[in-house]
Amino acid sequence: MTQQRTNGHRVAVVGGGVIALCSAFYLQRRGHQVTIFEEATVGSGASRGNGGQIVTADPLPAPGMVRDALHHWFSPSSAFYVHPRSLFELAPFLGRFALNSNSRAYLDAFNKLDQFNRVRAVLFDELAEAGIGNHFEATGNLRAFQVRETALSDWQAARRLASLGLTQAPGEFLGPADLRALEPSLGPAAQWGFLRSDVRFGDPSKFVDQLHQHLSENGVTINEDSAVTAVAEKKGSAVVSQQGNEAGFDQVLIAAGLGSTKLLRRLGARIRMVPGKGYSFTVLPEVMPTYTVLLGEAHVGATPLDATRLRIAGTMELGAGANGAMQSRIDRIAEAAAPFLGGVDWADIREQWSAARPMTPDGLPYVGRVGRSERIFAATGHNMLGLSLAPATGQAIADLMSGTADDSSLAAFALNR
Ligand SMILES: Cc1cc2nc3c(=O)[nH]c(=O)nc-3n(C[C@H](O)[C@H](O)[C@H](O)COP(=O)(O)OP(=O)(O)OC[C@H]3O[C@@H](n4cnc5c(N)ncnc54)[C@H](O)[C@@H]3O)c2cc1C
Numbered sequence: 001m002t003q004q005r006t007n008g009h010r011v012a013v014v015g016g017g018v019i020a021l022c023s024a025f026y027l028q029r030r031g032h033q034v035t036i037f038e039e040a041t042v043g044s045g046a047s048r049g050n051g052g053q054i055v056t057a058d059p060l061p062a063p064g065m066v067r068d069a070l071h072h073w074f075s076p077s078s079a080f081y082v083h084p085r086s087l088f089e090l091a092p093f094l095g096r097f098a099l100n101s102n103s104r105a106y107l108d109a110f111n112k113l114d115q116f117n118r119v120r121a122v123l124f125d126e127l128a129e130a131g132i133g134n135h136f137e138a139t140g141n142l143r144a145f146q147v148r149e150t151a152l153s154d155w156q157a158a159r160r161l162a163s164l165g166l167t168q169a170p171g172e173f174l175g176p177a178d179l180r181a182l183e184p185s186l187g188p189a190a191q192w193g194f195l196r197s198d199v200r201f202g203d204p205s206k207f208v209d210q211l212h213q214h215l216s217e218n219g220v221t222i223n224e225d226s227a228v229t230a231v232a233e234k235k236g237s238a239v240v241s242q243q244g245n246e247a248g249f250d251q252v253l254i255a256a257g258l259g260s261t262k263l264l265r266r267l268g269a270r271i272r273m274v275p276g277k278g279y280s281f282t283v284l285p286e287v288m289p290t291y292t293v294l295l296g297e298a299h300v301g302a303t304p305l306d307a308t309r310l311r312i313a314g315t316m317e318l319g320a321g322a323n324g325a326m327q328s329r330i331d332r333i334a335e336a337a338a339p340f341l342g343g344v345d346w347a348d349i350r351e352q353w354s355a356a357r358p359m360t361p362d363g364l365p366y367v368g369r370v371g372r373s374e375r376i377f378a379a380t381g382h383n384m385l386g387l388s389l390a391p392a393t394g395q396a397i398a399d400l401m402s403g404t405a406d407d408s409s410l411a412a413f414a415l416n417r
Contacts, residue, residue, distance in 0.1 A: 008032065011401065012240045012249040014228045014263065015256035016042035018204070018386055019379050021211040022394030023255055024220050025132075030402040034220045035249070037240060039227035043208035045257045046386065049280045049353030051301045051313040053292055054124060054136060054200040054388045056167045057113030059363025060316075061100035077332055079299030079315055086319025093274045093318075096361035107164070109363045112412040113385070114166050116392055123391035124200065132210040133202070137304070141199035142183055142289070144190035144340060145296030151192035154296065158196060171195035185287040189339035193296070201292040203305040204387050228256070230266050231376060238375040251401055253377045254370070258358045260380035269370050269415050273381050275356030279329045280313035282351045286343030298336035309351075310344070312337050316384075318359070326354055359383050367393055367413040368400065377401055378415060 008031050013020045016038025024034045038044070072078040082090065100109070128134040143158075145151035151173070158170040174182065176191045183190075216222060230241040237248035254260050261273050288310060292303045300314035314333050317325075334346050358381050360366070365381040379397045382389050399405035407414075 009250035010035070012037060012238070012247070012252045014231065014240065014252065014254045015045075015259065016040075016222070016224065017045045017255070017257050018043070018047040018208060018211070018390040019257070019382060019393055020253070020255035021047075021208065021215065022390040023253055023379055023397050024215055024394075025127075025211060026394045026398030027253070027401065028215065028218055028220050030398050030404075032251075032398075032402070034215075035247075036215070036220060036222045037226040037228050037242070038222070038224050039256075039259065041224050042212050042222065043205065045259075046278075046355040046357055047208050048205040049311075049313075049351070049355060050204050050278070050387060051280065051292075052201050052204045052303045052305060052311060052387065053141065053301060055141070055385065056198050057110060057117050057385060057388065059106060059109040059113060059385075060359070060383055061097050061109070061361065061363050062106045063101060063103045065101035066098050079336075081315070081317045083317070083319030090274060090319055093272060093359075093361050096272065100362045105362070107166075110161070110166055112364060113389070116396070116412070117389065120392040120395055123395060127391060130214060132214055133207045134210075135206055135306075136200045136202040138200045139291050140195050140197040141201075141294060142179075142193060142195050142291040143294045143296060144179060144183075144186055144193040146189045146191055146339075147297065148192045150296060151194070155194050158194070168196070168198040171197065183289055183291060183293065185285060185289045185342055186293070187338070187340050187342040189297075190293075190295070190341075195291065199292060201303045203309075203311075207387070228263065231263050232267070233373055233375050249375075251375045251377065253379060253397060253401065255379040255397075257380060257386075258356055260358070260366075260378060264370065264378060264415070267370055267373075267376065269378070271366050271378075271381065271415055272361055273358050273366075274318060276359035276383070277317040277354060277356045278313060278315050279326070279333060279352075279354045280311055281330055281334075281349045281353065282309040282311050283344045283346065283349060284308050285310050285341065289341075293340070295337050295340035298333075298340060300333055300337045300340075302337065302341060310341075311351075316357075316359075326352065329354070357382075357384055357386070364417075365389065365393065365413055366415045367397055368410040368415055369407055370415060
């Protein structure tokens with residue numbers, strides 16, 4: 001589609017999560033007058049309590065997922081759980097997810113995310129210079145397992161990705177003594193593992209607050225408690241509707257996480273996105289790990305947020321029926337994580353949180369133009385990678401909306417792919 005430069009126009013951004021905030025950041029930088037509409041408060045979706053890891057782009061549908069499905073997916077204590085009573089509703093998603101769970105599709109998705117991210121690898125550094133995310137640590141991700149074969153297979157997979165140029169080479173394979181020497185805070189279940197240095201981490205909530213503050217100080221209007229009920233193109237403008245109220249803009253970006261589906265459907269755009277619920281909490285360890293740690297067989301991440309708080313995050317729960325399950329889920333995560341970490345009082349669990357990730361069946365987000373519209377765009381479906389991909393997404397969509405990039409730059413993430 002032909003592009004026109006639209007710098008200096010009035011742009012509405014629907015949503016106040018990390019994708020919307022980073023998009024607003026780059027739109028404002030491109031000279032647009034930006035207004036954000038958030039239905040609750042900024043960061044109230046999945047953007048604050050998440051694992052806080054900035055990772056290389058690793059898509060979820062991966063080889064072996066279908067085999068795992070038969071063993072684990074329907075067990076309520078599993079880290080990846082599908083509610084049986086949602087099976088009918090989830091069937092189209094799960095069918096496509098299964099089709100994408102093979103080496104070829106996995107590497108193809110990895111490659112697309114890598115190309116997208118790699119050219120924008122400097123963005124977290126640039127944001128840090130502006131005081132946004134300057135607390136993120138870059139010591140890396142220690143992957144710790146109980147069973148040698150499981151650790152070895154994870155290490156070999158990391159080496160394969162590195163040999164294809166998709167990630168940095170992992171560190172050497174470590175046995176119990178070396179692993180403990182590297183990270184003394186590990187518990188008895190952490191026996192084998194290795195270090196991946198291409199991961200940053202920190203408190204995602206602080207990142208949201210810093211973005212919020214920067215945008216407010218730089219002229220972006222942020223409306224909280226402002227649910228958008230519809231977006232439409234009318235008489236040469238893009239209209240944002242709220243209860244009893246309509247406002248016209250030159251362009252609108254729908255970046256409302258899971259809430260995007262409904263708004264897009266009203267525009268005739270059907271995307272495939274389902275909620276994938278996850279949980280987190282913080283504990284106060286005697287010795288804070290130096291790294292963010294994957295507690296391998298527990299399928300749980302442990303991320304130092306600051307000097308005293310260690311965030312424990314995990315579980316992918318697809319489908320309805322999760323309400324009321326919070327305490328049992330948190331207990332399961334704590335129970336699975338405990339043997340991997342020493343010096344933690346697991347009775348003192350704080351900041352319990354849960355949210356749903358916007359999951360897509362091919363592990364790729366939707367970023368681009370809505371249909372053939374000149375005025376309405378979308379950025380959603382970031383799966384387990386929203387924090388990691390937020391600056392790249394924000395910059396890419398701002399370039400498309402400003403006319404400095406064309407649709408082909410985002411073909412891999414097209415809404416109608
Ligand atoms: C347990 C867990 C751990 C995770 N760990 C990581 C990690 O370590 N690294 C990583 O990169 N990612 C991680 N993620 C994924 C990441 O949190 C998400 O991908 C990301 O938050 C998605 O951002 P978003 O802005 O698209 O959506 P959200 O953060 O959900 O924001 C969407 C916002 O839109 C608002 N909204 C919805 N509908 C409307 C409407 N109609 N009008 C106005 N506003 C609306 C909502 O209130 C919400 O605030 C994790 C997720 C979970 C649950």
